[in-house]
Amino acid sequence: MQDAEHEETAPSAPTLLISKLSCSLVGKTQTIEITPGSCAHQAYGQKEVTEQFHCNYGLNPQFRDTVDMGQLKITGVDVEGDARIVELANHPFYVATLFLPQISPRAERPHPLIVAYLRAALAYHASQRNAENER
């Protein structure tokens, strides 16, 4: 996408891929529906989760379909259908969330998305070592 911009830093740019949310999500909690079979679904083990947000910008709904047609898939949406989780297809673990898993009440217990992320890191680490040993 040519000249994709973020409304926070380039508010008058023509292609605002990231734009101001119609309702601020600072300090808010939302329920998110997760796409079955996605990386997020595998991590959480359930299709509906509740997470905490602290942001004012998100994926511009105007570009939702354009983005989803490419490699970046929208795998979590709020009740309005707006993107809350995106993942890259054909990548071992590449997840972006609008919410902050690190601040959820489960901080005392590990967050499943972060556990899944570290599992992927372990696999990556092992594969890198194998590649080195083969040289």
Next chain:
Amino acid sequence: MDKHLKVGIIGDFDPKTFFSHIPTNEALRHAADALSVSVAYTWLPTLSLIGQPIETTLKKFDALWCAPGSPYVSMDGALQAIRFAREMEVPFIAT
């Protein structure tokens, strides 16, 4: 078996401005404990990610995390690191 992970956190560490920065570190530790591994995280200031081959800086990490903190000091620095994660298939999370 190697049970130690290195995570690079793309972002300008500033816990006074961003209340989620310290929880990011803690969340990593909690998750690592659950997997019985140790984790060492390194915050990577976004300005430090430009001006030299990014591979040199990032190849030692087993995973990269793009932390909250927009607008970054260097958006280009952040984007370069994110691109590295994408192209080199490094496990990546952005929150």
